[in-house]
Amino acid sequence: MAKPAHTLRLILGDQLNLQHSWFQEVDEGVCYVMAELHSETGYVRHHIQKIVGFFLAMRHFAAELEKQGHRVIYFKLGESGADDFTGLIKHMVAELKPQRFEYLLPDEYRLDQALAALDGELGIPVAAADTEHFLSPRDGVARFFKGKKTYLLESFYRDMRKQYGILMEEDGVSPLTGQWNYDQDNRKKLPQKQDIPKPLHFRRDVSDIVNLIREAGVETIGHIDLEYFYWPVTREECLELLAHFARIQLHLFGTYQDAMTDRGYLLFHSKLSFAMNTKILHPLEVVNTCVSYWEGHQDKVGISQIEGFVRQIIGWREYMRGIYWAKMPEFAGLNYFEHHAPLPDWYWTGDTKMKCLSTAIGQSLDHAYAHHIQRLMVTGNFALLLGVSPDELDEWYLGIYMDAIEWVEITNTRGMSQFADGGIVGTKPYVSSANYIHKMSDHCSSCAYHHKEKTGHMACPFNSLYWDFYDRHAGRLGKNPRIGMMYRVWEKMDAGQKEDILKQAAYYKENANQL
Incomplete structure (x- = not known):
């Protein structure tokens, strides 16, 4: 007893x-x-x-x-x-x-x-x-946007900056430098000659705990090194990772936060999301540490680097949590485009000829991690173009990533990535052809598919699926002012070219598991 x-x-x-x-x-x-x-x-x-x-x-x-x-x-x-x-x-x-x-x-x-x-x-x-962790209450976003149809992140982010006095002038209402957002400066491709910092990895033997999990019959995905589990799991380790990020990666975080490459999985990202989502580290603790480092090293760390990082934590992270509590449980069932296609089998193996997808998925299986552009513009983008069921994609994202807890996963997946919410989180679907992936990565240069081709043998699937997506959803998206230009481009194509593109897309959709 x-x-x-x-x-x-x-x-x-x-x-x-x-x-x-x-x-x-x-x-x-x-x-x-x-x-x-x-x-x-x-x-x-x-x-x-x-x-x-x-x-x-x-x-x-x-x-x-x-x-x-x-x-x-x-x-x-x-x-x-x-x-x-x-x-x-x-x-x-x-x-x-x-x-x-x-x-x-x-x-x-x-x-x-x-x-x-x-x-x-x-x-x-x-x-x-209360968990005493988040910077805004559960209903903070709902109250902030009360009576408004659109939940605009930028206005919420600016309010958070003012509330907590982060990167603000002494008057408390004006941003340092007079500019709130440096997102336009933070979209650079990683040059081939750019050195990539070595990730900070910890090391411990986890054979006993893995054996316990397997003996209990728990079904899992992904890979693990039993003698070299490198994620931080103590407060001391998480603080060490935070300090390492500030010293080694922050100075180029913003510049290359959207970049993708075959040469490394982490680049200049912090990998602090697991530490924060388990609440081992407090978001203000993370932000203040990095702001303090920036203040003492402005010759090395530009304002665009620290602003981009701060925006992710006190803006996007808090905003997504607020959306979750404002819109659940209905949010979990939203399917604006009525997509029902199955997730391709290779999302569980990484065994696809498309280099960007094999890299992002293989990395996810190896490290339980992928950065936000890999999730949004590679795995998420392709699933949206293919018309995958948001339910299946939610399960994949929720399972495969170390930092995935439903409040942050489903709002990013069903909302931002799949536009299944019809525009609550984003004002337009985040889709692209191979052109964007080529612009932001080095994947296309070693891919079996041809990133410039829309049709024909080994034409990149992203290209025909991109136009097929817009064609089949013209009724829902045709009047969206943010994407009207794409419909004008589509309308100007001759009938034969459009027919060839749609036939190519149909073939890829029917044979998705063989891509």
Whole structure:
């Protein structure tokens, strides 16, 4: 029989915030419970590195709480006997007989609903506390745009800058340099002679935890080196990664944040999203560290580099979370284009002749990581052109990436990438032909397909599918002012050329698994 507690508190795997007010004082009557559950490993097929990373981070977090004197009950996979968090809490309440149950507000709708339903079922008071992580409340975006049809990121981002005094003049209302956004400066292709910094990798043997996962019958995707798991999972490691980014990568982050290459998987990106999405690092902590470095190294780090990074965190990240809570659960079912095609089999293997896709997918399987342009303009772009079901694509993105938690994944995938929301997140679909990929990468030079060709043997599939996409969705997109020019180009093509392009696209759609 476990020692009774007057308060039982649940900590989820993405709530590893040691700075939370819960943990600032030790109370022997408070018992914290954490658990590795099958329900969290099986709602989609996750990358093996993702499951290992979450479990390791949770175990280190629990050990740190115990070191500080807190009482923690931690269940490894298969130990709790519970199928999900609802069953776990009911069991723990019966075992410990607490006077109250408390939890931190989940960031996923399904868990939020499941835990909220416990109020009234446990026979004791139930209370939820804020995670003290995000810079805006759950309903912050909804309130900011109340009464407006369009949720414009830029206006929200500027408001966040003002609220927190980040990169602002002393008056608190004007941006440093007089310019809010340097996005136009941050779209450069990586030159062949540009040196790429070596990623900071950590090293630990994870054979025991991988064996536990496999013995439990958890289905996973992706690859893992049992003796060289290199993701940061402790607060010390995450802080080291943050410092490394500021010193080594920040100075060219903005310039090459959209670039893609065969020569490296990380380039000048920080890879801090897992550390933030598990709440090991606070977003202000990350931003302030990088702003401080910029302030002391303006001869090395330009304003466009730091502004681009700040925009991603206090703008885009907060904005996407706000969209999630404003539009769920309906958002998860939106399918504006009524796309229902299956995801090609090679999304799970990387075995395609298209170099940009084989690189992005292969990298994702190897590292559980791809940067935002690879996700948006390669894997997402192709799936949208092909007409893939947003449901299937959501599952793929949610499973394959280390940082993928539904609040940030689904808004980026179903919203930004697939335009399945009909324009809530973006004002136009983010589609392109091979021209964009050639412009931003070195992939096309070593691809089996010809990036300049629309039709014919080994013509790049992106090209014919691009025009096919616009043709079949003319009724929905023809009046969109941001893409009217593309329809004018399409209309000016002669009938024979259009017919050839659409035939080529039809062939590629019918034979997607062989591409």
